[in-house]
Amino acid sequence: MKGSFVRLFGRNCLVCNEPSDDVLCPDCKAILDAECFDSYMVRCPKCFFPMVSYDYDCPRCHTKEGKSCTNTSVVPIYAIADYNSNLSYSLLHRFKFFGDKKMAKVAAMYMQRAVDALDPKGDAYIVPVPCSRRSLKERGWDQMVQVCRYMDRPMLRILENTNEGLSQQKLLDRTQRMEEGREKRFSMASAYEGMDEGYENRPVVLVDDVTTTFSTIQAAAGCLAGMGFKDVKAAVWLYDYKA
């Protein structure tokens, strides 16, 4: 317990729990930084999809570098790191299945980069993609709301997840378990119904932790578009690039 008195006022790395002057120690930060797509890939200038090089069209929206995209149904999505990365994946696992709330802070640190890239002017709202009713009941807190609390944009909890959700036992596939079967069941949160505050005139960035096919995000974005939002983008922590 050497130095424990001094450590009373210090802090510990959220990931490895070693003494650290910052939220993350230099070692953990170096690993997580290296796992970010931006450390080894380029991005589509239109939809932010990570690509190996600019020699090919974007596989997601088919934009060629320097040319504008005609496919307006593609929501720009800025994914931070690969779902198959060792440390990032284990942190997501700690967050989702072991209820390690502290991981929200780590997720927020990295997703802030995405939001800043998507909204350089800083006028967007962030909208957490809500978890299913079942997860909310089982866990008692909504993960993405927790993440948004640590981020530097005003949060708008305008989406409600009307999906009951499947039990974890029924979701056998690993990525299915991660996405919680939340697909395509979003509506306007009742607190916002009938309100005429002009929210939809500001840009919004959806915030979610994991995606494999972007279908949850597309569904949430479609719901926001239906409410009149014209500028909808999304920030995601981990994307399953191999899927």
Ligand SMILES: [Zn+2]
């Ligand atoms: Zn550490």
Ligand SMILES: [Zn+2]
């Ligand atoms: Zn693209």
